[in-house]
Each structure stands twice: as structure tokens, then as C-alpha cells.
Amino acid sequence: MERGTTKMTVKRVVVGMSGGVDSSVSALLLKRAGYDVIGVFMKNWDDTDEFGHCTATEDFEDVAHVCEQIGIPYYGVNFEREYEQRVFQYFLEEYERGRTPNPDVLCNKEIKFKELLDRALDLGADYLATGHYAQLRHNGDGTVELLRGADPNKDQTYFLHTLDQVPLKRAMFPIGGMQKPEVRAIAKEFGLSTATKKDSTGICFIGEKNFRQFLKTYLPAQPGMIEDTDGRVIGEHEGLMYYTIGQRRGIGIGGRNDSSGEAWYVADKDLARNVLIVAQGADHPRLFSTSLRASGLSFVDGKPPHPDEFRCTAKFRYRQDDQGVQVRMTGLDQCEVVFDTPQRAITPGQSVVFYDGEICLGGGIIESRQLVESN
Known part of the structure; x- marks a missing residue:
């Protein structure tokens, strides 16, 4: 050189x-x-x-x-x-x-x-x-x-x-x-062979398989009772693992003469009794929460924007508009997230992800929620 x-x-x-x-x-x-x-x-x-x-x-x-x-x-x-x-x-x-x-x-x-x-x-x-x-x-x-x-x-x-x-x-x-x-x-x-290939969707190891059949291969199903929010038994479920909060399809209740005719939604799971709790109507109070608690927090910057409390927006599931929240740190990797307005179908196990405008701050795993009707 x-x-x-x-x-x-x-x-x-x-x-x-x-x-x-x-x-x-x-x-x-x-x-x-x-x-x-x-x-x-x-x-x-x-x-x-x-x-x-x-x-x-x-x-x-x-x-x-x-x-x-x-x-x-x-x-x-x-x-x-x-x-x-x-x-x-x-x-x-x-x-x-x-x-x-x-x-x-x-x-x-x-x-x-x-x-x-x-x-x-x-x-x-x-x-x-x-x-x-x-x-x-x-x-x-x-x-x-x-x-x-x-x-x-x-x-x-x-x-x-x-x-x-x-x-x-x-x-x-x-x-x-x-x-x-x-x-x-x-x-x-540029003539790439993948130009018109369909986007992949869903979880890679499930693919096009029936979800319940796939899960049943690895976990034994434990059928139990379905109750409405008043504690009345109105059906039977195939196993709590097959249902998620806010779910409407696949509950298997059908029409009832003593109900309003509105659709039924999964509102909660009572693991101790192996009972699935359902609510009727998409706007039923039992489906809404005012806050959540999250753990396993991680932040892109290595730390939260403020050690005690900060405002930002958040998503509680992938395809959702940002929601205004107040985040209160309750431990090194734990927090309480208080919503500006009640949020529907907050689901334990899913991620809550924080944003400041276009910046993704980090997030954690939803552990529990505070229901509107239990305030």
C-alpha cells in the first residue's frame, strides 16, 4: 500500500x-x-x-x-x-x-x-x-x-x-x-424468487396445525365448568389452557333462553377451581381493567426513564393503538401501569411495551390486572 x-x-x-x-x-x-x-x-x-x-x-x-x-x-x-x-x-x-x-x-x-x-x-x-x-x-x-x-x-x-x-x-x-x-x-x-411469497403468520412451531390438538399433544387437558359473572354454571370447557382473556369464538356456550342474546367472552380463569368465567357482551365491565402489574422488565437504555415514576404510552398486545399510561416502578424489574382510560382484555402472560413517541423504551410481562368492577 x-x-x-x-x-x-x-x-x-x-x-x-x-x-x-x-x-x-x-x-x-x-x-x-x-x-x-x-x-x-x-x-x-x-x-x-x-x-x-x-x-x-x-x-x-x-x-x-x-x-x-x-x-x-x-x-x-x-x-x-x-x-x-x-x-x-x-x-x-x-x-x-x-x-x-x-x-x-x-x-x-x-x-x-x-x-x-x-x-x-x-x-x-x-x-x-x-x-x-x-x-x-x-x-x-x-x-x-x-x-x-x-x-x-x-x-x-x-x-x-x-x-x-x-x-x-x-x-x-x-x-x-x-x-x-x-x-x-x-x-x-430484481427478480427475487421470494417477491410474491406469502408472509408467514402465527407461531412457527404450530404453523397451520390446529392449536388445541397441538397443545393437547404436550399438556393433558383438564375439562371443567363454565360460569357466568354471577356464578351460574352455564356450560363446560375443554381445558383452561385453550382459552385467552377476551376470546369470543370457540367457547361453545351457544344461545341461551335466559340471556340477552349477545356474544359471550372469556373474562377470567379460576385456576384453583378449574373454572372458566365468561361475560356477556363486548362491553361488559368484567372485561375491563384500570391498571396492571408487570414483571421481568427490560429497558432498551438499560434503565427506566425515571427510577420511580414516568408517563408514556403503551401497547398491551401487538396490533393495538398506543394508550396513555403512568408507570410506577415497584422493584428492580417490576412495575404498576395505570391506564388513562380502562383497557379491555388485559391478558397475563402477554407483554406490555412502553413508548415515548417513536422510541420504544422497553417493557415486561403482564402478571395481573385490576378490574374496573372490583374498584
Whole structure:
């Protein structure tokens, strides 16, 4: 190298590729931006059916085809053991407790941005990129902020809220500033084989399977009584684990001559008596809460905005508009969240995620709720 010249170092990026259009375009954009890109496909679950069909095999074939089109190397990694131990067992334990977990949140924390990130670093990568709809802002003091994706219909910060500074400083979200139609348009423009592939939905290890049949394979069902909010027995349930707070379909009560004719909703679960409690009408007070308690808190910045109390907005489930709340810290990783207005179907086991405008602050797991009618 001649004196006075500067050697340019090309940054290496490992892209977690699922076989879908989002991660495909993420890899393409990084390659076109001049990065040294490697595609990695994770196999987290053996979904081979009775006929020997496995969707993971098809997804890996799609990854291979896209990587060949883009001109990047690709690998497959198997995290089935890690996923079973850290995500699936948690999933089963929560359902056994009568709660409704969100395994995607834990998968991002424990698998994608821990196991896959470690594997990326082993490959000499500077960054790990994924096809999430989220954005990052790097501040002058070296900290990183997690921002909502530009497409409000696809924003995935709800599922990324457990990530702190360590993984986020190594993360890249190439399509986070784009709208979904833009992503598909780019895939079509460059002829990527995944351009028109349908988005995956639901929990990866359940897929298209019947949820109740799947759960019954791992947990024994314990049928019991269904009571209305006045304590009258009005039916039988198949097992509390099959129901979630606010659920309307699949309760199996049907029409009753002594009721108003409105739909029935799951209002609560009495685990001690193995009783499912239902309320009639979507606006029944038993479905609404004024506050919740959460544990297992994690904040992107490593600490809450204020050590005692702070105002922000929050989501209690993925597809929900932000709600105004007051957060009161009650321990190192515990808090009480008081709602500006009563909230419907607050569900233990789900995540409460905090926001300050476009910034995702962090969140925790919902433990309990304060009902409107019990005030």
C-alpha cells in the first residue's frame, strides 16, 4: 500500500434469513450498499409431518435460491435444542399456568439476538441484520435507540422490546424505514424468487396445525365448568389452557333462553377451581381493567426513564393503538401501569411495551390486572 493511502475495511454483515421477502430484500440492500454479506438460515423447530413434509426445508431452499441470485454465501444453523429449552418449554409452562405467552418476544431475545448473534460474531461479522420492521438511531454518546418501523402496519418493535444496548449496537434493520409495498416492489424489480411469497403468520412451531390438538399433544387437558359473572354454571370447557382473556369464538356456550342474546367472552380463569368465567357482551365491565402489574422488565437504555415514576404510552398486545399510561416502578424489574382510560382484555402472560413517541423504551410481562368492577 502506498504511503498516505488509507486501507478501506469492508464491514461484514450476517443476515438472518427466513426464506421470506423481508429478509431477502434486507440481504439485497446490504449487498448493494457494499457490505460483505452472509446469509444464515435458522432451523428452530422440526416441523416434519406424518408424510415427511417439512416447511423448513422449503424455506431453506428459498434462502439458497435468493442468496445465489444476490451472489452471497449462505449457511444453515440448527438451534432446535436451544429453542426447545429456552422458548418452547417457557411456552408450555405459561399455558400450564393458565396464561397466554408470546414466544416470538422470547425468540428474538434468546435465539435471534443471542444464539444467532454469537454465530455471526464467530463468522467474523460486525453486524447481524434481520428483516424486522424497526429502526435504530445511534446517538453521539454511543447509545442506540430502538424506533418504530416506518410502516405503522408492520412495525415490530413490540416483539423487539427486550433487546438492550449490547445486541442493538450490533443490529441492523435494512427495511425498517420502508413500507411493505416498497419491499415487495424491490424484490420484484430484481427478480427475487421470494417477491410474491406469502408472509408467514402465527407461531412457527404450530404453523397451520390446529392449536388445541397441538397443545393437547404436550399438556393433558383438564375439562371443567363454565360460569357466568354471577356464578351460574352455564356450560363446560375443554381445558383452561385453550382459552385467552377476551376470546369470543370457540367457547361453545351457544344461545341461551335466559340471556340477552349477545356474544359471550372469556373474562377470567379460576385456576384453583378449574373454572372458566365468561361475560356477556363486548362491553361488559368484567372485561375491563384500570391498571396492571408487570414483571421481568427490560429497558432498551438499560434503565427506566425515571427510577420511580414516568408517563408514556403503551401497547398491551401487538396490533393495538398506543394508550396513555403512568408507570410506577415497584422493584428492580417490576412495575404498576395505570391506564388513562380502562383497557379491555388485559391478558397475563402477554407483554406490555412502553413508548415515548417513536422510541420504544422497553417493557415486561403482564402478571395481573385490576378490574374496573372490583374498584
